[in-house]
Amino acid sequence: MLEKLDVLTDDEKQQLMDAVPAITLLIAGADGKIEGEELAMSEKITNIRGYNEDEDLNEFYAKVNEDYRERLNRWLNVLPKNTAERNEDLSKRLSMLNDILAKLDKETGAAFYKSFTSLAKHVAKASGGILGWSSVNKEEAKWMELPMLNPIEVEE
Secondary structure, rough: OOOHHHHOOHHHHHHHHHHHHHHHHHHOOOOOOOHHHHHHHHHHHHHHHHHOOOOOOOOHHHHHHHOOOHHHHHHHHOOOHHHHHHHHHHHHHHHHHHHHHHOOOHOOOOOOOHHHHHHHHHHHOOOOOOOOEEOHHHHHHHHHOOOOOOOOOOOO
């Protein structure tokens, strides 16, 4: 899979890898509080997708997983503390993925899009609700579908 990313610059590849913690922090922090359960879910998903044979992007996630916590902490240190400012900043950064995903073949772009929106949904459902599971609050729901990304779909 990583060879399919050869059409991208090194900076664009880094932006794709940074999308994982950026999506996590956008969704986890949408309500103003970033909870440990949400960060743990993101890290768990990243880890699982790094070796899951059924996942098309396993090589990508294995690479992201190598320094995931450092990436996440780096983002936490540079993002605005104010919730609205942080969400706007992350949304702008994530919207830059549209041009990057458009450079990839349609199947690969669609796989990234599906994977990123799936990650957002898992993070959103990681806290709240009954026994701390499956409740998505209004602020998270606003961002959960990653509206800044252009949908990419392929017919099966």
